Amino acid sequence: MEVKGLLKELMEFPGGEQILKCIQCGTCTGSCPMAYVMDYGPRRLFALAKGGSIRKALMANTYWICASCYFCTVRCPRGIRITDIMYALKRLAVKNGIFPSGEKTPHLYLAFKDTVERYGRLSEAKMMQKFALKDPFGSVKKGALGLKLLMKGRMELKVEPLRNLEAFKRVIDKAKELERAS
Amino acid sequence: MKALFYPGCTLKTSAGYEESINAVNRVLEVGWPEVDDWNCCGATAYFSLDELVSLVLPARNIAKADRAEADWVVTPCNACYATLRKAKEILAEELDKREKVKIALSEESLSYRGRVKIKHILDYYLLPDVFERVKSSVVKPLSGLSVACYYGCQYTRPVTPDVDDSAENPTKMDLLMKALGADVVDFTAKTYCCGAAQMVTHEEACLRLVGRIAADARNKGADVIVTLCPLCHFNLELGESKLDAEPVPVMFFTQLMGLAFGLSAKELGLKKLLIPADRALAKI
Numbered sequence: 001m002e003v004k005g006l007l008k009e010l011m012e013f014p015g016g017e018q019i020l021k022c023i024q025c026g027t028c029t030g031s032c033p034m035a036y037v038m039d040y041g042p043r044r045l046f047a048l049a050k051g052g053s054i055r056k057a058l059m060a061n062t063y064w065i066c067a068s069c070y071f072c073t074v075r076c077p078r079g080i081r082i083t084d085i086m087y088a089l090k091r092l093a094v095k096n097g098i099f100p101s102g103e104k105t106p107h108l109y110l111a112f113k114d115t116v117e118r119y120g121r122l123s124e125a126k127m128m129q130k131f132a133l134k135d136p137f138g139s140v141k142k143g144a145l146g147l148k149l150l151m152k153g154r155m156e157l158k159v160e161p162l163r164n165l166e167a168f169k170r171v172i173d174k175a176k177e178l179e180r181a182s
Numbered sequence: 183m184k185a186l187f188y189p190g191c192t193l194k195t196s197a198g199y200e201e202s203i204n205a206v207n208r209v210l211e212v213g214w215p216e217v218d219d220w221n222c223c224g225a226t227a228y229f230s231l232d233e234l235v236s237l238v239l240p241a242r243n244i245a246k247a248d249r250a251e252a253d254w255v256v257t258p259c260n261a262c263y264a265t266l267r268k269a270k271e272i273l274a275e276e277l278d279k280r281e282k283v284k285i286a287l288s289e290e291s292l293s294y295r296g297r298v299k300i301k302h303i304l305d306y307y308l309l310p311d312v313f314e315r316v317k318s319s320v321v322k323p324l325s326g327l328s329v330a331c332y333y334g335c336q337y338t339r340p341v342t343p344d345v346d347d348s349a350e351n352p353t354k355m356d357l358l359m360k361a362l363g364a365d366v367v368d369f370t371a372k373t374y375c376c377g378a379a380q381m382v383t384h385e386e387a388c389l390r391l392v393g394r395i396a397a398d399a400r401n402k403g404a405d406v407i408v409t410l411c412p413l414c415h416f417n418l419e420l421g422e423s424k425l426d427a428e429p430v431p432v433m434f435f436t437q438l439m440g441l442a443f444g445l446s447a448k449e450l451g452l453k454k455l456l457i458p459a460d461r462a463l464a465k466i
Contacts, residue, residue, distance in 0.1 A: 033375040037387040069375035070339035090230040104383040112227040120221045122191035167290040175286040179234040
């Protein structure tokens with residue numbers, strides 16, 4: 001049931017139905033700067049999704065590694081907004097609690113989101129502190145860089161939240177409520 | 183035309199971008215008040231997690247600029263620029279989402295119309311009357327200096343109505359640098375990806391991307407790589423510092439404008455660079 005259910009959900013995302021137009025030409029993968037570290041390039045990922053193996057597609061790291069350079073999107077001869085499909089796959093995976101093993105990008109994004117929802121703005125220092133819980137080893141290595149940036153005046157430890165943070169939070173909460181209702 | 187400034191969250195911690203923008207604006211006698219109580223644009227993280235919030239975040243900033251009767255929002259960051267204009271495009275096309283965004287914004291008595299144009303700060307300096315002033319402010323031409331203009335991805339991609347340069351071969355920064363007297367190298371990697379946020383989670387992969395960009399600049403004889411985005415700048419500097427090859431200094435385009443306008447290294451925040459540019463700049 002799940003396979004069909006997930007594919008149907010992907011189709012319902014804006015642009016999700018566009019994968020049906022894919023002609024498997026491979027322009028996307030050929031244009032992708034990150035394809036060489038992906039489990040599958042975008043072309044193979046779409047073949048899997050179209051073929052019904054959407055769960056297998058979601059278990060791949062491909063869509064999390066997409067860096068949003070949009071080369072595939074501007075070059076796709078079928079006009080498919082491929083980057084947006086990658087976003088749709090990310091949302092679908094998070095919503096269904098599917099996380100490719102060892103892939104840290106979703107945790108970085110969740111740390112980003114947490115920081116923005118708390119202060120209204122991003123603080124790199126706060127985000128990296130939060131992310132460190134998910135990546136302790138990597139974060140120790142990054143500590144030296146943080147110190148160097150601090151000494152160069154390129155790191156702010158204090159966060160200046162929005163003046164009207166309460167109103168901002170009301171707007172975000174309303175958006176979440178509307179998203180849940182749809 | 184009334185313009186407001188949307189600095190984005192990372193301008194403050196960038197290596198002299200904010201200082202140099204303020205310094206060249208003083209020379210050019212231009213400037214824009216900030217969008218009132220602006221919030222994070224959401225960047226790629228929110229598009230990946232929560233679609234409606236990813237639209238509400240940029241829309242709130244646009245609505246605030248609209249309420250202040252601005253025609254333009256000027257931003258110095260590629261990611262902010264892409265996020266704001268992308269949200270605008272989605273909200274123009276998908277009316278059901280636009281309705282929901284409006285309902286959410288009404289919590290703060292804001293309304294979204296999508297009337298405001300989003301402008302990258304580079305495009306602002308290239309406006310005909312401003313560009314004339316740029317040219318007449320050059321007192322110390324950058325002759326002798328070869329530069330590689332690095333635009334990154336999101337200055338022109340995705341292509342939306344507010345974009346004003348070629349998706350894969352933009353030339354506006356080239357034009358600006360030539361006007362400052364610099365030699366502009368033919369830079370194949372000008373819109374190659376730096377890896378963006380993946381530098382945190384997939385550093386090895388991104389170092390290869392940075393290595394390719396830096397190698398192209400070096401092979402073409404560039405003394406400096408010039409950028410227009412805080413994240414591109416950070417990734418190139420950090421990446422080059424970790425690679426074996428001789429690093430090519432990376433500077434913001436506004437720092438080179440400032441030098442051509444006769445401003446000091448201190449005013450332009452040059453000491454914040456991780457890769458010192460002194461030797462390259464001695465060629466001027």
